[in-house]
Structure formats: C-alpha cells, structure tokens
Amino acid sequence: MDIKVPRGTQDILPSETGKWQVVEELIRETCRMYQYKEIRTPIFEHTELFTRSVGDTTDIVQKEMYTFQDRGDRSLTLRPEGTASAVRAFVEHKMFGYPDQPVKLYYMGPMFRYERQQAGRYRQFVQFGIEAIGSADPAIDAEVISLAMSVYQKAGLKKLKLVINSLGDTESRVAHKEALVNHFEPHIAEFCSDCQNRLQKNPLRILDCKVDRNHPLMATAPSLTDYLNEESAAYFEKVKEYLSLLNIPYEVDPNLVRGLDYYNHTAFEIMSTAEGFGAITTLAGGGRYNGLVEELGGPASPGIGFAMSIERLLLAVEAENNKWADLSTLDVYVIGMGEAAKKKAVELTYELRNNEITAEMDYLDRKIKTQMKSADRLKAKLVLVIGDDELEKQSAMLKDLATGEQQLVPFSTLIEQVKISITTQVEAKEQ
Incomplete structure (x- = not known):
C-alpha cells in the first residue's frame, strides 16, 4: 500500500x-x-x-x-x-x-x-x-x-x-449594518448564497466575500469610517x-x-x-x-x-531572495583512520559535545576523502583527523575548512584550541 x-x-x-x-x-x-x-x-x-x-x-x-x-x-x-x-x-x-x-x-x-x-x-x-x-x-x-x-x-x-x-x-457597527442592508438588499439575489445568508446576520462579511468582490455594489458600499x-x-x-x-x-x-x-x-x-x-x-x-x-x-x-x-x-x-544566516550548527567533523584511531574519535566526539561543541563522525568506515566530502556537505567549521601517527604523538590534526590551515594539536589542549579556532572563524565572517 x-x-x-x-x-x-x-x-x-x-x-x-x-x-x-x-x-x-x-x-x-x-x-x-x-x-x-x-x-x-x-x-x-x-x-x-x-x-x-x-x-x-x-x-x-x-x-x-x-x-x-x-x-x-x-x-x-x-x-x-x-x-x-x-x-x-x-x-x-x-x-x-x-x-x-x-x-x-x-x-x-x-x-x-x-x-x-x-x-x-x-x-x-x-x-x-x-x-x-x-x-x-x-x-x-x-x-x-x-x-x-x-x-x-x-x-x-x-x-x-x-x-x-x-x-x-457596537453603536457604530449597528448604524453601519443598517446602511449595508439597505445598500445590498435590493440586489442581493445577484450575490452568492453565502452573501445572501449573511445579509441580515452579518452584512459586514459581504465585503470580505472572495466570490463577489468585483460586483459593482462592492465599490459603492457604505464605508464603516463614515459611521464611526x-x-x-x-x-x-x-x-x-x-x-x-x-x-x-x-x-x-x-x-x-x-x-x-x-x-x-x-x-x-x-x-x-x-x-x-x-x-x-x-x-x-x-x-x-x-x-x-x-x-x-x-x-x-x-x-x-x-x-x-x-x-x-x-x-x-x-x-525577496533573502539569504538566511549560515544555518550550519556543526563545529567539528572527527575522522578516525584505523581501529585504534576510531576508538579515540568516538571518545573525542563525546568529549567535544560535553564541552558544548557540536561534533559529528563517520559510522560507515569510509575512506578519508569521502569523509572530507561529508564534512563539506555538513558545512563543518573544522575537521579533526586522527591516524596511527597522530595517536603515537597523542595529538590530532586540526584543519580549518575556511582557510585550509592545519596544525597538530595535543589531546591535552585540543578542546581549548578548537574553541579558539571556532571563535576566530566566526569573527572573520563578521568582518
């Protein structure tokens, strides 16, 4: 079905x-x-x-x-x-x-x-x-x-x-209602059934009719402002x-x-x-x-x-062809290459999120080139890459996707450096 x-x-x-x-x-x-x-x-x-x-x-x-x-x-x-x-x-x-x-x-x-x-x-x-x-x-x-x-x-x-x-x-509307009834009643048969039903109950609604809006009597109907x-x-x-x-x-x-x-x-x-x-x-x-x-x-x-x-x-x-503000909320895309690096990527992704930094990682074990394309599509500000060499140095490669600049950052100062890089990128956009 x-x-x-x-x-x-x-x-x-x-x-x-x-x-x-x-x-x-x-x-x-x-x-x-x-x-x-x-x-x-x-x-x-x-x-x-x-x-x-x-x-x-x-x-x-x-x-x-x-x-x-x-x-x-x-x-x-x-x-x-x-x-x-x-x-x-x-x-x-x-x-x-x-x-x-x-x-x-x-x-x-x-x-x-x-x-x-x-x-x-x-x-x-x-x-x-x-x-x-x-x-x-x-x-x-x-x-x-x-x-x-x-x-x-x-x-x-x-x-x-x-x-x-x-x-x-109320007083103004009663006077206007009477004027509207007198205006429309002689020709009410020319109007739609809804208008005919509204004539006595609520003639003001006739003026809001989409069916008869071009009827000549609409243009000459008594104006409410004249009865205020x-x-x-x-x-x-x-x-x-x-x-x-x-x-x-x-x-x-x-x-x-x-x-x-x-x-x-x-x-x-x-x-x-x-x-x-x-x-x-x-x-x-x-x-x-x-x-x-x-x-x-x-x-x-x-x-x-x-x-x-x-x-x-x-x-x-x-x-009006207005451009919305950047709707991306992804700060960091984390890439872990290899089984050991992936474990560290899971750990770092969790740590980033706990520090109010939006983060995402790959769960399909795709190649690094494919993961970088995902980071671009998601409009990530930064990418963290961890491989065997980075693990050995207890560091991650931090890349700024706006400038292309990258630096090796120790795990011990990674959160602090990520926050600095995000702030720098945001300030550069505002200038």
Whole structure:
C-alpha cells in the first residue's frame, strides 16, 4: 500500500527545518523583548468555543473546521485559530485577576482548516500569534502592530505594506449594518448564497466575500469610517498617531473587515509587495476584540492580537531572495583512520559535545576523502583527523575548512584550541 502524506499537509524535512528553527528563535526572542509570555493550549477544543467566538457566519465555522464526535458524544474541533483558545484559557484560569495587566501572551503551533491548498496555505499550518488582554489603550494597539512588523523586518523583509481600518464600537457597527442592508438588499439575489445568508446576520462579511468582490455594489458600499461615532473615531486617530510616532508607515483601507466576527475597533493586515509573491499577499492580520472575554464567560477585559503564518513568512523571505544566516550548527567533523584511531574519535566526539561543541563522525568506515566530502556537505567549521601517527604523538590534526590551515594539536589542549579556532572563524565572517 502506497501511503502518502494527507492532502493539504506537508513533511518538513531536515534540509528545511533549519530555516524554521531560525524563524522560531527570532520570534521567541522578539516576544521576550516585548515581554509576551508563551501559552500552550490543546490542539482540539469544544466546538462551541469556535462557533461562539469566531462566529457561525464565518467561512471558518461554516466550511473549514475539522469537527468530530468523541466517544462521549461530545463535539470537538481541531483548533482553526489561536485567539479563541487563548481567551478561553484567560477566562478559565482567571488571568484577569493577575496584578499586572494587560496579560501579554504568545503562542506558536499547528492550526487546522479544511481549505484548498495553495502556495503557503495548508490544511495543517503553523501559526504564531500574540494576545494583549486587559487594556483599552490605543498605545497597546500600536505595540501589537509594531511587534508583528518587527518580526518581519528581523527576518530581512523590506517589501511590506501595513493596512489598517477601524471597525468601530457596537453603536457604530449597528448604524453601519443598517446602511449595508439597505445598500445590498435590493440586489442581493445577484450575490452568492453565502452573501445572501449573511445579509441580515452579518452584512459586514459581504465585503470580505472572495466570490463577489468585483460586483459593482462592492465599490459603492457604505464605508464603516463614515459611521464611526465620536468615541470610535477618536480612538482610531490615536492609534494612527502612535503608529506615526513609531515611524511605522500605514495605509487606511475602509474595506478591510477581517474574517472573524469578534473584531471591533482596530483591524489591520500586513502584506508582502514583493514581485512574484502571488495573488494572496496577506502575511498577517489581527485586530481588537473588546467583548470576546465577556462572550466566553469572563469579566469585561478588552483585548487585541494578531496571527501570522510561518509558511507564508518563509515564502516572503524566498520571494525577496533573502539569504538566511549560515544555518550550519556543526563545529567539528572527527575522522578516525584505523581501529585504534576510531576508538579515540568516538571518545573525542563525546568529549567535544560535553564541552558544548557540536561534533559529528563517520559510522560507515569510509575512506578519508569521502569523509572530507561529508564534512563539506555538513558545512563543518573544522575537521579533526586522527591516524596511527597522530595517536603515537597523542595529538590530532586540526584543519580549518575556511582557510585550509592545519596544525597538530595535543589531546591535552585540543578542546581549548578548537574553541579558539571556532571563535576566530566566526569573527572573520563578521568582518
């Protein structure tokens, strides 16, 4: 039987995982600088969590969730996004009682959506996201956006575009909803069945429709910014003011609505403008979700966050032809020629590793020329060669693969000399 990876998933092979590890470490370090702490939630949750938070009119809930009944006849769903789980944990563990607010969280892990596979989009994908819960200060909106931009910039991306909008508060959205219904209702039969179902429940979602996005009524639809009340408009102005203060360029797009029902006030997306990146340019998206904590049984706790796909981040790096930092983590390749020398090679390899020096050796008893080729492929910094002559002298031949220089080093000072050689090679690369 020819069993292959399920459609919409992928194997990330050892030749690629180095890039993932670089990105993941970059993300964790950025979160540390901003003081966001990691939260790890279950991969599956009760289905009601997503229908109540994400919204039963969204594509995610209607078409994309992996839902199943367990043996206790409970409806469970593989998490399609991270905010709902983080907010559920915030409520369940009474994090709203923490003395330091807002509570600043980040997560990174697999999410699941049943959708058509495209470049950088899979049915199982890895998402990084942050949530800042407990503050209604527009300055935290700017901080959240700046963290997302910082991750992309640290990954070497330059061709970025930040788009923002305000979805307003409840009062603003009610007024806008009424205007949208009046606008679309006379011609709603010309729209897809999803839009027809959304007209009364959530007409704002019509603006996010991929099927009817070129319909003439889309271009003339009432703009939410025209219906913002004084408080919502003032909040949005402060967000823009803080972004300008941080020297973060942005564009206001009144048609940006995002695809999840819990958003209000600030909404944003970060896009790649790199040539050849593809038709789907969005890298990350997020926004404010005041009211979601209350919806899930907690006290009034305003929040804001974003999520980004690691797969699409890597695609954007590739589209800009950025060269990743040297992903090699191999310091020394140890070669032992002959039975006695091999025993010493095993011993030295173990000793190097115990001294925080990454080391590898041959386990196929290949010729020295073949082993040297392996060292090159593995991008080793140094090679240690031990033969009968070296054993007799209680030494090893140390070769720097960057310069070709080699020297005979006594076993007694070998660890110290290896560390010096590695430091010298690293400093030479940095110059």
